[in-house]
Each structure stands twice: as C-alpha cells, then as structure tokens.
Amino acid sequence: MKAPYLIPATAFLLLASCQHRPPSSPPPAKDMRQSVEAKEAFAIDLPKECNLMGGDAQLDFAILRVTCKNTPLIGIYAGNAANIDNNNEGLIAKPDIGKRSRIVVASDQTQTIRGFLWQTDYSWPSELHxxxxxxxxxxxxxxxIAASVRPTQPTATSTSN
Structure with a gap:
C-alpha cells in the first residue's frame, strides 16, 4: 500500500513543471528616472519681495504661484500632461533652447512671451509649464521671473519611483 501523501506530492511536482514557461518577451522596463516633490523639480530666481506659494500635489500634478507684493505674477504647473492653451487663446509652444519652449500667441506678430514649457529628466514631474x-x-x-525657472537635475537624494 502506498503512502497517501505521495500521490498529492507527485501531482504537485508534475503540475509545477508544466506551469513554468519562460516569458515570450521580456517584462516592460521600469521607468528608472526619479520622481521628486514639485518644488524640488525646478530652481527659480525670486526677488526678496516675491514668494513661491502652493505646490501640494493634486491628482497627478501640482500648481504653484509666484506673488510679488501680494500681486500674482506667474503660475507653475508641475506634472506629466501640461495644457498650454486651456483658455483657447491660440497659444503655441515654439522651440527655444535645449528642452525649453517659449509659449506665444500664434496670431501675435510681436510674439509676446506668455510662458515657457520645460521637459525635465524626472519621471514626475516630466513637464514644467x-x-x-x-x-x-x-x-x-x-x-x-518666468524666464528664470529651470528644471533641476536628478540627484542621488531624490526619491525613486
């Protein structure tokens, strides 16, 4: 008479050997870029009378504001899906320097700069508007002030994704 525990053990080994198959393609690569808090993703030159406010993450973005003497001057979006023309003013991004684009009104012959769009080296935020x-x-x-905003570079102290 066979021991009762040999049949289940044999069946388990047989099933386990049939189940293991090497993957047909490698798993997707994990984004190895770093993720940082919104205020760590950029540097800005602010006069003494100006303040940077906000920065708490919303769903998947953060909005910051620069005020000078209680007057709001610029806004900063940190996230992965900037919308440069959410008010339908005909704004477009024109390549500028490196990973920066100037935001201007398409129909404006003077090309007054309305803002900037930066691509960063972070997984989040990947864009600064x-x-x-x-x-x-x-x-x-x-x-x-708007022209002084620039992305920082990932460092070893940044939080990994």
Missing amino acids: IWIIKGEEHNPLAQE
Missing part, C-alpha cells in the same frame, strides 16, 4: 498671469504679460518683473 510656467505661465505669466493674464494682465501681467508686459510686466518686466513677471517676464524675468
């Missing part, structure tokens, strides 16, 4: 608050487009301080 900097816009000048409506009504402040010709304010030299708003233009200067």
